[in-house]
Amino acid sequence: MRIDCYLLHNGHASSRQKAQELIAMGCVWVNSKPCDKNSLLVAQGDCVEVVRHKQWVSRAGYKLDGFLKTHAIELEGQRVLDIGSSTGGFSEVLLEYGAREITCVDVGSSQLHPTLRGDPRIIVCENQDIRDFVAESFDFVVCDVSFISLRLLLDKIFSLTSKECLLLFKPQFEVGKNIKRDKKGVIKDLSAVSKALEEFLQLVRYKGFGVLACEKSLIEGKNGNEEYFIYLSKS
Template identity: 35%
Template sequence: MKKIRIFAKIQKDFPQYSEKELYAAILCGEVAVLGETIRDPKSLVPEDVEVCLKKKKYVSRGGFKLEKVLDLWSLPVRGRRILDAGSSTGGFTDCLLQKGALSVYAVDVGYNQLDYSLRTNPAVIVMERTNIMSVDSLDPRPSWAVADLSFRSLRSAASHILGLTEDSRLIALMKPQFEVKDPDEDFDGIVRNPQEIIDITEMVIREMSDEGAFVTKAALSPVTGRKGNQELLFDVSGKESELVDLEQIISSLKEEFKIHKTV
């Protein structure tokens, strides 16, 4: 039976995807033949064998977190240049591109974390080994920004990121475990009590406001953190005129919590 390279095979079987997407799919372990994952584009397979392409919607779970609020808040993405602070694997970046972003600055202190499919995408400006707090300007300036920062508070960071954008707008993931002040010695990194999450949220919003970063909307992330933390997404503005009543924000969050938890 005639054999051909797996890359040629999936190009023939899945013409709706670009060569780069298919090449990345192989390297990322998304191609299988007879139940066996194939990661080498040069691997030979029978010409008439059935190939399974296990394409994920986003390169990481972060894409689903951002997707919720992009739709919920009707955020302007198409044709915009956007900054992704703390891009990591690139879930937020992937979601933005699929929603029509013109380009994305993918900034992260880590190295070689960004998914290959994004690393090779000309619409992605890869800025590895870069702390967003050390970035003074971007040229051309992004319209607005998203942020998923690990191991640090949003406080001080939010106002800095806002200053890098034209619209002074930021969609930020708030991780309550990184906002806890003076945690107990037995704190295991998980904030389990919904009321404690609400209290932390209120504190963070107040302190961000003092720094000129005003939270105008907030929503629960549809996906929990890897350890089970309930994260939140903030719509943040650098314009004080857009400040919304804090009680209104907290009330809406409590209503969301009631769907799954008791506050």
């Protein structure tokens, strides 16, 4: 039996997608070794362990933590801007990695988790469109937004970044409305995704960023769309 099916059938996950997320987060061990393949076959007698890691306040936290674990990004003592902070998944992880101060900007309100809202290291800017936000540049900028293309925010992000930034590229908001999707909004035309991603990378280079990394998020978007972390430096 596949390991993702095993986790589902044995009550470790409520769906195969949730099981695959556990695997992506490094929570699943088989015979004392970490499992990193959803298709790994397990047999009767194999020892399967599920180790629950720190519970982040939102799904976004698991995405960011998965990326930071494999990249040596210096966050200790940094002033960070979190664009599209929402519940605060990114911010919580950034604090865990040593950020000194985080400014949370979001067009919505009353979304930030109470544990973060009361943290003295967090500055909350609600009902705030980042395009109208005025501040000195930050050491590090993260951006996780929905229902808007990152293309429309690049100039502002560049002006607010003094060193590096990390963007979450969501194809469903970048490929255009004419690209076919399923009932959940998942894009089926992967060539359109590749084209949109490549065009975006060309644009960020044109805007003056250096591309340090572009990698698929270990965890998919809520409805199943693949997402990509794009790690940039200011040239």
